[in-house]
Amino acid sequence: MKPRLNPFTAAPAAMGAWREWGQSILRSGLEESLVRLVEIRASQINGCAACLYMHTAEARQQGETEERLYLVDAWRESPLYSDRERAALAWTEALTLISETRAPDDVYEALRAQFSEEEQVKLTLVIVAINGWNRLNVGFRTVHPVGARKGA
Numbered sequence: 001m002k003p004r005l006n007p008f009t010a011a012p013a014a015m016g017a018w019r020e021w022g023q024s025i026l027r028s029g030l031e032e033s034l035v036r037l038v039e040i041r042a043s044q045i046n047g048c049a050a051c052l053y054m055h056t057a058e059a060r061q062q063g064e065t066e067e068r069l070y071l072v073d074a075w076r077e078s079p080l081y082s083d084r085e086r087a088a089l090a091w092t093e094a095l096t097l098i099s100e101t102r103a104p105d106d107v108y109e110a111l112r113a114q115f116s117e118e119e120q121v122k123l124t125l126v127i128v129a130i131n132g133w134n135r136l137n138v139g140f141r142t143v144h145p146v147g148a149r150k151g152a
Helices: 012-026 032-046 049-061 066-070 072-077 083-096 105-114 117-139
Strands: none
Touching (some): 049 066, 066 072, 083 105
16 A cells, blocks of 8 residues: 555644644543544544554553454454443444444433443544544555564
């Protein structure tokens, strides 16, 4: 894959503001492990290799298990995720695929059962942020680092 352009070089002020906003969302008080799962799930749906590379590495550094990382795509079929994580992952899928799902009421009710109103907003902003990063990286063909972690 060949990168199309570097958005940080092409529009440094805009990208700096975008990065700063995204960092502020990550400091919102939600559990880091939950945020990583949301970032990974949205990035899987969107096919963003750069974000998957980054957020799986971050999750590992923060103590996430390989087993849970491997199974994020099949979270519904695995007992490894809490009810709170399940609600967040379902909300992530609903909003990432919003043109198809229209954010269904049953998914929102599950979210409400696990998250305060303030946390619902914070989680939604995390989902907005990762979907924005996915669109930048997929659209401009950002290539993740290649080297020591290269597969067979």
